[in-house]
Every structure is written in structure tokens, then in C-alpha cells.
Amino acid sequence: MLIEWEDSFKTGINTFDEQHLQLFGMIKKLDIGIKEKKSKEIIGEILDGLFDYTIMHFSAEEKVMIKHGFSGYEEHKKEHDELTRKVKNYLVDYHNNRFLLSADLLGFLSNWLKNHIGLMDKKYAPFFCGKGLE
């Protein structure tokens, strides 16, 4: 089941909250695309877009963590890298017809996002507070 965006996911850093909201929106779009049985090309485009956006978001977070010397950086980056590797593999398989998109993947992505924001991203929130970030 997909997880809906909730205000409790907010980190208080507007840029990142907006990016998280976008990510939830993209997963939802993917879900709708699958349910409506859109073509492989269209689903592939949504999936590629989700991947690119995720990379952009992760690097934005990492940049700020490095800039401000956040002590949880290594641990956080590890989670980002693991997900990036997994999704990249899905993508390659999908484009090579080795993998069929399913509700499992969507559930996994949506759960991952919920857990990562709730546990990891929330940890940087108090640290970044008052550092002039929006």
C-alpha cells in the first residue's frame, strides 16, 4: 500500500520538504500509471524521472550536510547510496524487460521514503535549524 504524505514528515527545511513531497507525488504517479496500464515507455519515463529526482534530492541533502559538518553524514549517505544502487538495478532490469513493475516495488519505495525521512532526514532537522537554510 502506498504511503501518503503527512505533515509529520516535515523536517522544517522547506526546500527538502518540498522535494520530499515531490517524491511522494512521483511514486503516486507511477502507481496510477501502472494501474491504468500505461505503456512501457511511459512507465519507463516516470521511473527515470523518479530516479533522476531522487539523485538530485540526495545530493542536495548531502551537500548541505557536508557544508555544515553534520556528524551523521556517513551513515546517512550510506542509506542514500544503497537505495540509489537498488533503484538503478530495477531501472536497468526494467528497460531490459527483465523486471515487471509491481505493487511490491511501489510499496518498497514508499516505505523506504517514509522510513528514511522519518528516521534519517528528521535527524538533520534540529542540526540545520538556525543555519539559514530554507
Ligand SMILES: [Fe+2]
Ligand atoms: Fe536523506
Ligand SMILES: [Fe+2]
Ligand atoms: Fe530526504
